[in-house]
Amino acid sequence: MRKGVVKMVLKKVAYHEAEKSAKIICGWFFYQPKLPNAVKKLRKF
Amino acid sequence: MIGFISEKLTGYLLKRETICQEEYEIYLFGMAQFFRKILVDATVVFLGILFGKAWEMIIFLIAFRVIRIYAGGYHAVTPFGCYLLTILMLFMVLLSLHFISWNLSILTAVWIFASVLILALAPIEVENRPIEEAERIYYKRKVRVFWILENIAILLCMVLHLRMGAESIVLAQATLGMALLCEKWIHGDVRND
Incomplete structure (x- = not known):
């Protein structure tokens, strides 16, 4: 049960971060990694 | 790691x-x-x-990030370089908060300088994150909205005599302005190359 919750939280957090990174210019302070093609597709413009 | x-x-x-x-x-x-x-x-x-300035740093972090994510600006080549640069920048911010006597004139001058840089330069794309015209318009609008909101927060802090809050937000805007200026100066705008 607890493992299932951890897995779901990890999955949600990782997807949310990837989706957010696709929509912004800079992910943290002074570094922006190149977006993988799969992440680029999450951009909605 | x-x-x-x-x-x-x-x-x-x-x-x-x-x-x-x-x-x-x-x-x-x-x-x-x-x-x-x-x-x-x-x-x-x-x-x-x-350094006994936890609240200042938290306010700085929020004020810097909300505009930075849409404004872009200088980026390090590697994640480790980014981390070192971040620490260096934080030390400079902490030293500024500690040693500069932030009277109204200094605060206003830095505020105007930072605002001019942000409004004139943002958004700046980087090599790893090229932006299309529609995105440029969207990011510019976002930068302006958050810049206005931060300025309202600065004014509120000054009215309520929360000088520490105003100083932290102005320093965040100044740091962002310098990051934009550095990127423009060192690399130019990728789009215009």
């Missing part, structure tokens, strides 16, 4: 069939971004606590 942890965790999700192979790249990237952000945020708060 962060790459290793992210790979392990994403591999675990894949093995347990929580995600499928096609999604692996998305989750690996997101996981790494999440842990890097946690590391940087924790460093900001840690340095703030260490």
Whole structure:
């Protein structure tokens, strides 16, 4: 049960971060990694 | 290290069939971004606590990030370079908060200087994150909205005699302005090359 919750939280957090990174210019302070093609597709413009 | 942890965790999700192979790249990237952000945020708060300026650092972090994500600007070549640069920048901010006597004239001058840079230069794309025209318009609008909101916050802090809040937000805008200026100066706008 607890493992299932951890897995779901990890999955949600990782997807949310990837989706957010696709929509912004800079992910943290002074570094922006190149977006993988799969992440680029999450951009909605 | 962060790459290793992210790979392990994403591999675990894949093995347990929580995600499928096609999604692996998305989750690996997101996981790494999440842990890097946690590391940087924790460093900001840690340095703030260490120097007795935790609230200033938290306000600085929020004010810097809300505009930075849409404004772009100078970026290091590697994540480690970014981390070192972040620490250096935080030391400079802490020293500024400690040693500069932030009277109204200095605060206003820095505020105007930072605002001019932000409004004139943002958004600036970088090599790893080229932006299209529609995005440029969208980011510019976002930068202006958050810049206005931060200015309202600065004025409120000054009216309520919360000088520390105003100083932290102005310093965040100044740091962002300098990051934009550095990127423009060193690399130019990628789009215009």
